[in-house]
Amino acid sequence: MSAVLDARGIGMSFRNGDELTEVLKGVDLTLMPGELAALLGASGSGKSTLLSIVGLLLRPTTGTISIGGQRVEILSESERAEFRNRRLGFIFQFHHLLPDFTATENVAFPAAAPAGGISPSMRSRARDLLARVGLADRMDFPATRLSGGQKQRVAIARALMNSPELVLADEPTGSLDRVAAEQVLDLMREVNREDKATFLVCTHDEKVAARCMRRITLQDGRVEGASVSDGPPG
Amino acid sequence: MFALTVARRYLLSNPAQTALLVAGVALGVTAFVFITALIQGLAVRLTDDVTANSAHVSLAPLTRVARVLPSPDADVEAVAIVSTFQRRQIRAWASTVALLRTQTSVSAISPQISGSAFLVKGEAVAPVAVTAIDPAGLDAISPISTKIVSGAASLGADGILIGVRLAENLGLSSGQPVLFRTDRGVDRLLTIRGVFETGLQSLDERVAYLSIQTARPLFRLPEGVTNIEVKLVDPHRAREIAAFLREATGLRTTSWQEKNASLESGLEAQAQTGTLIQTFSLISVLIGIASALSLSANRRRGEIGIMRAFGISKGFIATVFVLQGLLIGMVGAGIGCLSGFALCSWLATLTKPDGSMALPIVPAEGGYVAVFVLTILGAVLASVIPARSAARLDPLEAIQQ
Numbered sequence: 291m292s293a294v295l296d297a298r299g300i301g302m303s304f305r306n307g308d309e310l311t312e313v314l315k316g317v318d319l320t321l322m323p324g325e326l327a328a329l330l331g332a333s334g335s336g337k338s339t340l341l342s343i344v345g346l347l348l349r350p351t352t353g354t355i356s357i358g359g360q361r362v363e364i365l366s367e368s369e370r371a372e373f374r375n376r377r378l379g380f381i382f383q384f385h386h387l388l389p390d391f392t393a394t395e396n397v398a399f400p401a402a403a404p405a406g407g408i409s410p411s412m413r414s415r416a417r418d419l420l421a422r423v424g425l426a427d428r429m430d431f432p433a434t435r436l437s438g439g440q441k442q443r444v445a446i447a448r449a450l451m452n453s454p455e456l457v458l459a460d461e462p463t464g465s466l467d468r469v470a471a472e473q474v475l476d477l478m479r480e481v482n483r484e485d486k487a488t489f490l491v492c493t494h495d496e497k498v499a500a501r502c503m504r505r506i507t508l509q510d511g512r513v514e515g516a517s518v519s520d521g522p523p524g
Numbered sequence: 525m526f527a528l529t530v531a532r533r534y535l536l537s538n539p540a541q542t543a544l545l546v547a548g549v550a551l552g553v554t555a556f557v558f559i560t561a562l563i564q565g566l567a568v569r570l571t572d573d574v575t576a577n578s579a580h581v582s583l584a585p586l587t588r589v590a591r592v593l594p595s596p597d598a599d600v601e602a603v604a605i606v607s608t609f610q611r612r613q614i615r616a617w618a619s620t621v622a623l624l625r626t627q628t629s630v631s632a633i634s635p636q637i638s639g640s641a642f643l644v645k646g647e648a649v650a651p652v653a654v655t656a657i658d659p660a661g662l663d664a665i666s667p668i669s670t671k672i673v674s675g676a677a678s679l680g681a682d683g684i685l686i687g688v689r690l691a692e693n694l695g696l697s698s699g700q701p702v703l704f705r706t707d708r709g710v711d712r713l714l715t716i717r718g719v720f721e722t723g724l725q726s727l728d729e730r731v732a733y734l735s736i737q738t739a740r741p742l743f744r745l746p747e748g749v750t751n752i753e754v755k756l757v758d759p760h761r762a763r764e765i766a767a768f769l770r771e772a773t774g775l776r777t778t779s780w781q782e783k784n785a786s787l788e789s790g791l792e793a794q795a796q797t798g799t800l801i802q803t804f805s806l807i808s809v810l811i812g813i814a815s816a817l818s819l820s821a822n823r824r825r826g827e828i829g830i831m832r833a834f835g836i837s838k839g840f841i842a843t844v845f846v847l848q849g850l851l852i853g854m855v856g857a858g859i860g861c862l863s864g865f866a867l868c869s870w871l872a873t874l875t876k877p878d879g880s881m882a883l884p885i886v887p888a889e890g891g892y893v894a895v896f897v898l899t900i901l902g903a904v905l906a907s908v909i910p911a912r913s914a915a916r917l918d919p920l921e922a923i924q925q
Contacts, residue, residue, distance in 0.1 A: 347833060347920050368837070375835025382923055386830040390533035400834040407526045448834075 295321040301352035315511040324486040328499035331508035346370040379449030379457040383464040387433035419447035439470025531847035552809035553860020557890035563798040564889035579753035585612040613748030632664040632755035644703040645694040652732040656739030675718030679735040683717040687728035810906040817910035829922025838915035845911035853903025
């Protein structure tokens, strides 16, 4: 089985005046289909930078990245945007739902904007996803009337709208209380298990990492221990 | 169009702010409409005042100028002397009038003898500009008969009409005789048949009307006329028709615009001032839209960042903001045009104590199509800056904030 993500020799450095800061120093990382991996590391270890590079929001200084067998670091900006839209899903610490839209409209948004509107099939899929994340009774609620945990669940449904090959989550429970955080983690595990969706979860929280099937720890811009997957999850 | 749905939702998400923004646009458009209707109205009133009381095109003989004759001997110069003995005149005026009658653009023709004279009453002497016309066409150029304040508008033999100021200065009234002395040294006793008041001091103090038959011996012009005054169906074509008549008759022709150059330059200056005010009112509208949309783009940085992260194109995000500008412009311009028309229509009903309009405003001349189109175009242009800045937002930076 081929890897969903295959990143090799990822380096990232920033120039601040005369000073060159090397954030990532040749990171190798592979994820197999259906994996739920935690990307751990202390603040400043480079984990958010790596997630942004894998999510095509940043270009690495060095290295190659393949997602679903396609080299992506060589894509133009508009091609990267299209790739993100069709093949990647994002869950951020802050959901940033569109407050003037309903839960269904928020979920359908990534598909609707490029298509020029919400088609009946998009609406149907968005509603299925909302039912899947336990919000069947909140589908037509405006985003502003949802609780923090419910909003993050809408954000998870939104990330799954275009059936992405890889879902990238950056501190997905960071802004939630303990109960809501547990619910969101359960949901991610459930989607991962049942839909075989591949997740890379960036976190500094050991409890979150403990719920994942694999741990990848970054320290000082390098991966500690094994970073290459041994194979598909059991 | 999904971008339109997003733009509409964004605008409706804060109704009070959107209402204020639209009100600002509408106010600017109302000011534009008011200024345009007022300036147009003023121009129409001034032009109408002039064209209603004067000829639109005047025909007169060519000016005679003394000229140097060519001489084979360079030391000797010969000059053709201009005779001042005989008054310049249009001898073939009947054929010129016949030509004018064939022109559909001409509405009235008045062959005239114009000259200078003095009115003498005892020791008092007053200079007058004499207009001698066919009594049947007394009102052809200027409606004098409606301005008569005493006596009658009749120009029988030896009759004269004078202005009210002139009558006051000389202590004259209708029915009285007055000694008329022309610039040709001919004296004759005329009877004042009527006194008119036009409201224009230059006319009421200096102009006198005679019949052309009375004037012929007085100005020693047994056959010709000194000028032919013409009224046109459309006074605005006066320049063009004057040029045509110059070619056709060989006479010197003058349009009413040439005679009133100061009026024309005044109207131009007024129009330029109006354009400046209109431009500033539009600019203030555009600055309002640009700043409001910039604030909106800034407030929605997180949402825009997420959209960009999800691969929503820059074009889509820019379109959302341009459409907001377009919607604000359309609604604001529409309301502004309606309120501008309502304001101008109300102002047009206001009158002075004498019954005349308080403001020379023409509600129909508010430049509605121009301001509607300009406001919408301007609103779209004003939204381009916030639209570009929203589209260029770095998704990572926006999300992390």
